[in-house]
Amino acid sequence: MSAFDALVRPALVRITAPGDGYDPHGDRFWGTGFFIAPGWVLTCAHVVAKGGSAVWRREAAVGITWAGGETVGRVALAKPRPATPEDRLDTWHFPDLALVRVEGADHAPCVRIGDRPPVTEAPVRLYGYAHQTGELGLRIETGETSGFSNKALLLRWSLPVEGCSGGPVVDVRRGAVIGVSKGSNAREGAAAPLTLLRELFDQPGGELLHEVLRAHDRHHFTAQTGSGNTWVDAETRAWPATARGVNPVQRNQLYGHLAELPPPTSSGEVMALVDEVKDRVTEDEFQDVLETEAKAWTDGVVRLHQLHATQQPSGAEAGDLGIDAVLLYAAHLARHLTERYGADPDVAPAVRALSDWTRNESGHARARIRKDIVALLDPAAPRPGARPGGEPRARADVRIEIDAVPYSDPPRYTWQVLLLFDGRTMNAVRAGTEGLRPAELEQALRGPLAQALGLGDKGEHLAGVEAVLPRELFDLPIDTWRLAPDDEPFGEGSLPLGRRRTVVIRDRHRGHRGPFPEWRQRWRGCQSGPLRAVPLRAEVLAPGTEDGHAPNRRKESQNAVYARLREVEGGSVPVYCGPVGSGDGQRAMEAALAAGHPVALWRHSAREHADCAEFHKRAGELFAVVDAADGLHGPVRALRLRAGDTEADPRDRAEHAWAEGLAVLYDPPDRPPHDAPLQGPLLLGEDDPGGDR
Numbered sequence: 217m218s219a220f221d222a223l224v225r226p227a228l229v230r231i232t233a234p235g236d237g238y239d240p241h242g243d244r245f246w247g248t249g250f251f252i253a254p255g256w257v258l259t260c261a262h263v264v265a266k267g268g269s270a271v272w273r274r275e276a277a278v279g280i281t282w283a284g285g286e287t288v289g290r291v292a293l294a295k296p297r298p299a300t301p302e303d304r305l306d307t308w309h310f311p312d313l314a315l316v317r318v319e320g321a322d323h324a325p326c327v328r329i330g331d332r333p334p335v336t337e338a339p340v341r342l343y344g345y346a347h348q349t350g351e352l353g354l355r356i357e358t359g360e361t362s363g364f365s366n367k368a369l370l371l372r373w374s375l376p377v378e379g380c381s382g383g384p385v386v387d388v389r390r391g392a393v394i395g396v397s398k399g400s401n402a403r404e405g406a407a408a409p410l411t412l413l414r415e416l417f418d419q420p421g422g423e424l425l426h427e428v429l430r431a432h433d434r435h436h437f438t439a440q441t442g443s444g445n446t447w448v449d450a451e452t453r454a455w456p457a458t459a460r461g462v463n464p465v466q467r468n469q470l471y472g473h474l475a476e477l478p479p480p481t482s483s484g485e486v487m488a489l490v491d492e493v494k495d496r497v498t499e500d501e502f503q504d505v506l507e508t509e510a511k512a513w514t515d516g517v518v519r520l521h522q523l524h525a526t527q528q529p530s531g532a533e534a535g536d537l538g539i540d541a542v543l544l545y546a547a548h549l550a551r552h553l554t555e556r557y558g559a560d561p562d563v564a565p566a567v568r569a570l571s572d573w574t575r576n577e578s579g580h581a582r583a584r585i586r587k588d589i590v591a592l593l594d595p596a597a598p599r600p601g602a603r604p605g606g607e608p609r610a611r612a613d614v615r616i617e618i619d620a621v622p623y624s625d626p627p628r629y630t631w632q633v634l635l636l637f638d639g640r641t642m643n644a645v646r647a648g649t650e651g652l653r654p655a656e657l658e659q660a661l662r663g664p665l666a667q668a669l670g671l672g673d674k675g676e677h678l679a680g681v682e683a684v685l686p687r688e689l690f691d692l693p694i695d696t697w698r699l700a701p702d703d704e705p706f707g708e709g710s711l712p713l714g715r716r717r718t719v720v721i722r723d724r725h726r727g728h729r730g731p732f733p734e735w736r737q738r739w740r741g742c743q744s745g746p747l748r749a750v751p752l753r754a755e756v757l758a759p760g761t762e763d764g765h766a767p768n769r770r771k772e773s774q775n776a777v778y779a780r781l782r783e784v785e786g787g788s789v790p791v792y793c794g795p796v797g798s799g800d801g802q803r804a805m806e807a808a809l810a811a812g813h814p815v816a817l818w819r820h821s822a823r824e825h826a827d828c829a830e831f832h833k834r835a836g837e838l839f840a841v842v843d844a845a846d847g848l849h850g851p852v853r854a855l856r857l858r859a860g861d862t863e864a865d866p867r868d869r870a871e872h873a874w875a876e877g878l879a880v881l882y883d884p885p886d887r888p889p890h891d892a893p894l895q896g897p898l899l900l901g902e903d904d905p906g907g908d909r
Contacts, residue, residue, distance in 0.1 A: 218341055219450050220386050221356065226325040227251045228354070229318075230345050231263055231382065232279035234288045244279070245352055248344040248383035248397070249316065251282070251326045253431035257316040259382030260398060260408070261294040262308040264316065272301035280318050283325070289316040292424055293416045310367035311412035312398055315428065326435050327384055328447040330392035330410050331518050336363050339388050340371065342397055342405075344380025355380060361387075361394075362404065367412060369395045371405035391451035391464070417511050418663075423479075429512060430475040437472025461521050461538030466577065470546060473573055474513045476566035477553065483670040484611040484679070486510035489548045490519050491611065496588065496600075497523065497541045507635055507643045507671050513549060520545050540585045546574040547592040554595055556675070611674040612637045613894050614645075616661065616683045616694070619724065621651040628652055629689070633664040635672055636682070639887045645671065654689060658697045666699045666709070669717075680718035680849070680894030682882070684727060687806065691797035691820035693877065695719040695856060714856045718849040718894050720882035726809050731885035734782070734812030739885050741786025742815050743846075747839035749832060750784050752792035752804045752816065753777065756828045771800060778807035789839060792818040793831035796879075814883045815845050821877030834874045845882065846894075852880055853897060 229251065233244040246266040249259030257280060270277035276288040294314040298305055318324070342357040359373035371385070385395035385407045395407030416425050439446045451464035462470070480486050487510050497520075510516060520541035550571040557563040571593050578589045588600040612635040621628040628651030634642045646664035665681075672679030683694045695714025704710045713719050726735070751757050754772045772780075781790060796805040796818050808816060817835055819825075838855075842848055855875040858868065882894075 218356075218386075218388060219453065220341065220388060220391065222445070223325075223447055223450060224250070224327060224341075224343050224384060224386060225354070226283045227327045228282070228343055228345075228383070229257055230281040230352070231257075231259055231316075232281060233267065234277055234279035245345070245347070245379065247379055247381045249280070250343075250382075250384045250393070251318075251321070251324045252329055252393075253326055253428050254324050254435055255318050255322045256428050256431065257289060257318050257321075258396060258413070259314050259316065260308070260312050260396060261296060261314040262305075262312055263382045264291050264294070264314045265298075265305070265308075269301035272298055276319070278316055280316070280321070282318075282321065284321060284323075287318060287320045289318040291315070292317045293419050293422060295415055295419055297419075310398075311408045311415050313396060313408055313413060313416065315416060315425070326432060327386075327393045328391065328436055328451070329413070329432060330387065330390060330394040331514060332390075332522075333411050334361055334369055334387060334394040334409055336361050338390075338394075340394070341386045341388055342371070342380065342383060343386070344383030344397055346379035352379075359405070364409075365406075367409070368398070368406040369409045371400075371407060389454060391447065391454050414509070414511055417509075426479045426512065429514075430479075433471040433475035433514070436468055437475065460536050462517075462542050466539075467517070467521075469573060470517065470542070471514055473546075473566065473570040474517075474549075476569065477513060477549075478557075478563060480510070480513060481675065482673040483510040483667075484673040485675055486513060486516045487671055488611040488674045489545060489552060490516045492548055493520055493541050493545045494523075497537055497544060497585065507645050507668075509667055509670060516545055516549075517542055536580075540581045543574055543577055543581050544585055544588060544592075546570060547578075547589040550574060551592045551595070551599065608677055609674070609893060610672050610677045610679040612643075612672040613639075613680045613682060614665065614668045614672050615642065616665070616681065617724070618657070618683070618685050618689060618692075620686050620688075624651055626653060627688070629654065629657065629686075631657065631661060633661065633668045635668060636888060636893070639893045642888060654692060657692070661697070662699060665697070665713075669699070678717050678897055680720070681713060682720050682722050682894065684722045684724050686724045687802060687809075688797050690721055690802075690805065690818075690881075691795040691879070693820050693879075694721075695879065712856070712860065715853065715860060717897065718853065720849075720880050720894070722883045723809055723881070726883070732812070735814060735885045736812075738786070738812040739814045739845075742789070743844055745787055745842075745844035745847075747787050747789050747815075747842060747844065747848075748785075749791045749817075749836040749839055750781070750788045751832060752781075752790040752796070752808060752818065753800060754780060756793060757832060772804070774803045774807050777804045778811055781808050781811040781813060789813070789835075790816045791832055791835040792816075793825060793828040794818065794822050795820055814881070814885065815848070816881040818879050818881075819877040820879045827874060831874045848880065848882070849894065850897065852878060 227250045229249045231246045231249050247259060247263030249257040252258045264271050264278050267277045271291050274290050276290050278289040278291060280287050280289045292315050295311055296305060296309055338361045340359055340361060344355055345352055346355045359371050362370045362372040364370065380397050381399060383397045384393040385397060387394045393410060395409050398406050398408050400406065416422055436447060448464050448468045455464055521538050523537040523541045550567055553563065553567045574589060575593055578586045581589065591597040591600045615634045615636045617632045618629050621630060630649050630651060632647040633645045635645060636642050645668040648660055652660055669679050685692060696712045698710055698712055700709030790808045790813055792801055795801050838851060842851060855872060855878055858872040859875040
């Protein structure tokens with residue numbers, strides 16, 4: 217019997233129709249599951265789906281048989297799941313996972329779930345119940361992982377049979393569950409990697425997964441090692457003598473302490489600490505090639521622990537990058553939470569426990585890292601590596617790049633979402649290569665934008681959004697896009713992007729060609745200020761008219777616009793009371809871009825209007841109260857808030873009506889790679905919604 221068999225078997229469950237329930241196929245048995253935390257069973261979504269609509273209504277419709285007897289459970293989270301309880305899915309795409317709350321099982325034994333992606337050609341054991349011999353019984357198979365296909369973890373030499381779906385796949389080298397059996401064909405099996413469990417965070421109510429994962433870590437932390445029959449004992453026996461990094465006992469203790477902390481507010485809060493540690497430990501700007509979400513503090517440990525596989529220090533400073541990084545991360549986290557929560561009685565004891573553990577383990581780190589740890593754990597000491605006068609800000613800004621598909625009719629566009637660090641380094645987050653129409657872009661980008669903004673936000677400092685667009689899409693109303701579905705209750709996700717964050721437009725065409733002298737010169741003028749409004753099209757302010765768009769008025773030619781805007785003084789900002797993605801507005805905007813202007817103001821949605829004189833007057837007043845180009849962001853956010861308030865006093869609405877659909881070109885010639893990051897808002901304690909602190 218495998219060393220892990222005795223640990224896995226008590227955590228297995230048979231999933232059936234509940235009580236006197238019945239299965240439409242004539243068999244009460246549906247499949248297999250296993251406890252990942254006391255009272256919580258993980259299985260496949262297609263297994264619990266056999267219970268029909270009652271399952272998706274969160275009724276106690278899932279029968280559970282385990283070592284403690286028979287009980288029932290309710291599906292708390294699942295992906296995929298039918299749009300309505302009465303719907304049926306024909307195909308169960310990955311992750312095909314369901315989390316079930318089990319009644320009366322708060323002391324159930326639990327498996328240890330892996331925290332790292334599975335590796336290929338790893339020996340595994342599969343556990344599940346099946347009718348293969350005619351009677352329902354436990355089946356254990358031995359095999360190995362053979363690779364990945366899309367999201368599937370492929371298995372060979374061991375094929376899950378019917379009924380084993382939902383059972384655990386155990387990596388016998390690492391000593392952890394790395395997957396959930398899903399199915400097989402004639403040649404190979406397939407499992408859902410346990411890393412896909414994090415996709416349940418994105419489901420309605422997904423924050424519940426935080427509690428489940430913390431309960432898992434508490435369970436293994438409180439199971440004392442040394443008795444020889446715990447998961448940590450088994451992992452320790454399997455731990456190679458030459459292995460580097462954090463050993464199973466250290467990881468178990470650290471995860472137990474992290475489980476007592478409040479969860480991070482965003483992926484960026486975790487990754488900002490990871491960035492600091494990497495910069496110090498590797499003494500290099502070490503950015504992941506592909507950014508992934510970090511939902512829990514343990515995700516930071518996983519990313520840093522992998523450094524032990526990179527080049528190790530040598531000579532007098534020989535050590536282990538993995539353990540250096542993890543211990544330094546724990547110290548940074550303790551300092552970060554101390555500064556945030558202070559003496560809060562609900563948080564301070566857990567932070568002290570983490571600090572004490574980190575201090576006790578710091579002897580395993582190299583001398584200079586140990587010195588940093590000691591300083592971080594002393595709240596009165598300056599933070600090591602802190603830049604003098606450095607302004608707190610978001611971890612990164614979010615960049616949307618949209619490109620036209622050549623020769624498409626009607627026009628279609630591909631997209632890419634990236635993180636932009638310090639206005640220099642760009643890392644990809646997600647991309648879409650299937651051409652979309654402009655009206656389809658908001659829906660397609662909703663999820664990727666939410667993911668990227670979560671990675672860019674750092675505590676109360678919010679990432680800005682810059683959209684790099686072809687000129688015909690300059691009127692794409694990105695500032696009005698929402699991250700949450702339209703029926704979501706009022707909250708941070710339901711607010712339009714431009715009312716909560718800095719949202720600006722950049723020129724895709726000019727950016728491809730690189731900076732030219734007029735562009736640099738104009739940018740210097742906008743940086744130093746003062747700013748002043750000039751009309752993008754001169755005829756809109758011709759004497760004797762208020763609306764500026766009389767059809768019989770002689771229009772300024774594109775060459776005339778270029779000549780005029782080329783001669784205006786430094787700090788001049790072209791403004792226009794209508795859209796610029798087509799027609800006269802587009803021709804004038806092209807001339808302004810050719811003349812080097814990096815900043816412009818217009819209205820993307822003012823199709824029918826008669827207030828051009830008012831718009832230009834108010835734009836001039838706006839520029840008069842800001843010092844330079846980067847001072848525009850806060851006032852523009854405030855204007856978008858006030859102009860979009862449909863419940864405001866009618867007089868206040870009229871006062872700010874000119875700012876409806878306000879769009880900003882903010883296009884520095886050297887971003888990337890050299891210009892400063894956008895100045896995003898401070899989420900907490902921002903007295904003035906237009907403040908840029």
